[in-house]
Amino acid sequence: MCATCGCGPHHHETVTLEQRVLAKNDALARANRVRLAGRGIRAVNLMSSPGSGKTTLLERTVRDLNGRRPVAVIEGDQETRLDADRLRATGCAVTQVNTGAGCHLDAAMVGDALDRLDPADGTLLFIENVGNLVCPALFDLGEDGKVVIVSVTEGADKPLKYPYMFAAADLVVVNKLDLLPYVDFDLDACRAHVSAVNPRASLVTLSATRGDDIGSWYEWLLLN
């Protein structure tokens, strides 16, 4: 009888794997990246808590940029099915990803979505991730840039509470700037917290509903 598990007269063999848990996802993400780059498509992964304004910012962005550059959206937010409809109403190509119970998008879902969407060469592609500030940080989708949105109603300490997500960001968008006079949100503290966990991240502030200060967002999108 085996001493380790009492499982019967056979021996245990130890197999060394030393492989990354997310090796498959990372390989698929690399494939997505090559596929997008080959067609001049720039992909931006938008992440935030539910309700920070991802869809609202995309609605405005699509309206403003459509015509200047082809725009398409992969909609992964499972909060409501309405987000895809809201974006379709702006006139851009949209495909909805069904993550089921999943709390994040992965590279395989984005690859499938790309098959369906078949975006034109040179498209600016937005990926609205599932509303969640933890899980999506782990999964490379093959995007060119990760954007984390935090709104002034959420509190300036969000970057310290969710450091993994903010550490992964290329750009942090502080949204709902129009509400700043009504809430206790210390913008300077938020800025300091972001740079404490991620010194290389850029930060812009704006109001997605009113369009205040939206220019720096477009600058980042079109120049980066």
Next chain:
Amino acid sequence: MHELAIVQRILEAVCERADGRRVRRVTVRVGALTAVVPGAMLFCWELAAEGTDADGADLDIEQRPATARCRACGADLELADLVLLCPCGSADLAVTGGRELQIVSMEVT
């Protein structure tokens, strides 16, 4: 709960590699910078393994601390939280450990 997704990928990988043999124990390495909570992994491990070749297998988790080297003073530090700051005052740190999310080995019969 991304730990469930992580656990499912581990099971896929070990069962594929076990190639029909019974998996008795799996050892993984989890860094402090991965946002993966070991307790949550253990919580869903048993259930996720049910019906696979790793049904009933033990999951061993080797936790790794977050470490960094200061580019200003050269110190090697262990980071208590994710705030990148050296006691010397510099925030110019290169992360040297804590991002591990590896399947180390498994025991099969």
